[in-house]
Amino acid sequence: MKLRILLLFIFSIVTSCKREPKKxxxxxxxxxxxxxxxxxxxxxxxxxxxxxxxxxxxxxxxxxxxxxxxxxxxxxxxxxxxxxxxxxxxxxxxxxxxxxxxxxxxxxxxxxxxxxxxxxxxxxxxxxxxxxxxxxxxxxxxxxxxxxxxxxxxxxxxxxxxxxxxxxxxxxxxxxxxxxxxxxxxxxEIENQYNALKKLALQAKSKPVVLANEMYGDIWYLPGGNTSVAHYIADANADYVLKNNKEEKALTMSFEEVFSKSNGVRYWINAGNHTSKKEMLTMNSLYEKLGVFNNGNVFTVNGKEKGKANDFFESGVVRSDWVLKDYIKIFHPELLPNDQLIYMKELK
Missing domain, CATH: 3.40.50.1980 (Nitrogenase molybdenum iron protein domain)
Incomplete structure (x- = not known):
């Protein structure tokens, strides 16, 4: 009887191994x-x-x-x-x-x-x-x-x-x-660095409110709350103005709609590829009504440009860790005192 039980046990192991899918x-x-x-x-x-x-x-x-x-x-x-x-x-x-x-x-x-x-x-x-x-x-x-x-x-x-x-x-x-x-x-390597940076950002003592993108004509294309921009802002331990939104695409808004959400905004990121605030105003004079525009902390994505080429849209597509590091450097400069911005650039 013991031998029979042993054989059945061995048989069940063998057959279960054969049935197990090769993942x-x-x-x-x-x-x-x-x-x-x-x-x-x-x-x-x-x-x-x-x-x-x-x-x-x-x-x-x-x-x-x-x-x-x-x-x-x-x-x-x-x-x-x-x-x-x-x-x-x-x-x-x-x-x-x-x-x-x-x-x-x-x-x-x-x-x-x-x-x-x-x-x-x-x-x-x-x-x-x-x-x-x-x-x-x-x-x-x-x-x-x-x-x-x-x-x-x-x-x-x-x-x-x-x-x-x-x-x-x-x-x-x-x-x-x-x-x-x-x-x-x-x-x-990139995933490890990204997660380490995300963890570092949690050490920040403040969580600033952030605005993104800019106007084209009369429309402000504000990234939805489930877009890559929103994810980067959240992972850099900051609050996006549309953080409770669930859209994976940009929302079209008038300046007045964005203005109504801009109270308390401390940083404005991805503000096109302008070279100065003066140039921004020649494109749209309404920007001057925004507190964040007048108080500083406006950043573009033209930190690595050569002619028409912008590395933010090339290596930045792959190096999510470097992009996140830039946003942390912007929102929490005290956490990365020895680092320089790679893709972003502050407008003067």
């Missing part, structure tokens, strides 16, 4: 609600929003890629994979010195801009893949490229509102470019 093969890895991937039997499946892709083992890693959005250059630079790039659109908006030097050396080619892509040049470069954000008006162009055997991958990373989830796109680029180890290590 690394069957479960999706969620980088965000927008982007997931899984590997099974040598095949990589990717879901990016409404788009799905399947890559066989002989298709990746990609050796030659084209970027149609400058923000994606930040991920490639962070992985030291710039040599994989053979083409970019609107090169004047790319900040990276290395990419610009390769453009000058004609190792990276200009393939057009957001109005029109040079399809013939793209095809002649024979890229393994093109990375871009989806624009419906380019559907015919995308289809033409696909008809010529070119893989077009839509990522739309700009839709991500949680800073570290946007950073996590590094992991997908790492898989597709044969840089998985580097990508995982880099993400872990």
């Amino acid at each position: 690394d093969l069957q479960e999706w890895t969620f980088l965000s609600n927008h982007l997931q991937y899984k590997e099974q039997k040598g095949i990589l499946e990717v879901k990016s929003g409404k788009f799905s892709y399947t890559f066989k083992a002989n298709q990746i890693p990609f050796n030659k890629i084209i970027l149609l959005n400058s923000s994606m250059a930040g991920y490639i630079s962070e992985l030291n994979a710039v040599d994989h790039i053979v083409g970019v659109s609107s090169p004047e908006y790319i900040y990276s010195d290395k990419i610009q030097s390769l453009i000058l050396a004609k190792k990276i080619h200009n393939v057009g801009n957001e109005q029109k892509y040079d399809v013939e040049k793209i095809i002649s470069l024979q890229p393994d893949a093109i990375f871009t954000n989806y624009i419906a008006s380019f559907d015919n162009t995308y289809q033409l490229l696909k008809n010529n055997g070119i893989q077009v991958i839509f990522l739309d990373e700009y839709t991500e509102q949680k800073p570290l989830e946007k950073t996590a796109y590094l992991k997908l680029f790492g898989k597709l470019l044969g840089k998985e180890k580097e990508a995982n290590e880099k993400y872990q």
Whole structure:
């Protein structure tokens, strides 16, 4: 009887092990609600929003890629994979010195801009893949490229509102470019630093009220309370004027509506790319009615600009830890006395 029980016990263990699913093969890895991937039997499946892709083992890693959005250059630079790039659109908006030097050396080619892509040049470069954000008006162009055997991958990373989830796109680029180890290590480094900074911000003795963005014409596009801007402000231990709002998009408001919320505002961030307060007033004289404008503490995102290129929209897309550090330096300068602003700049 004892032997029979022992055999049944062993059998139950063996069969339960066989039934246990192999998580690394069957479960999706969620980088965000927008982007997931899984590997099974040598095949990589990717879901990016409404788009799905399947890559066989002989298709990746990609050796030659084209970027149609400058923000994606930040991920490639962070992985030291710039040599994989053979083409970019609107090169004047790319900040990276290395990419610009390769453009000058004609190792990276200009393939057009957001109005029109040079399809013939793209095809002649024979890229393994093109990375871009989806624009419906380019559907015919995308289809033409696909008809010529070119893989077009839509990522739309700009839709991500949680800073570290946007950073996590590094992991997908790492898989597709044969840089998985580097990508995982880099993400872990950024995540650790981000969380350490978030913890540091909690040591602040004050929690200032913050206003963001600026007016375009008669409309102030104020970020919703669940946008990346709002998340950064909260993680930097400050109070956003719309902190109780749940929108993941900007709200359109008149100056009067924003003015009514501006009482007690101590900092105004992401105030365009102006060079001075005087210049701001030439754009909109109403700003002078805001207490925060007159009392100082107005910051733009043009701390790292070269011509039309702004690194806030390139490396800043990936380095969420550096962006958070800037906001903490602004709201709680006493916590980072020896640090300088990277992407932000105070207006005089």
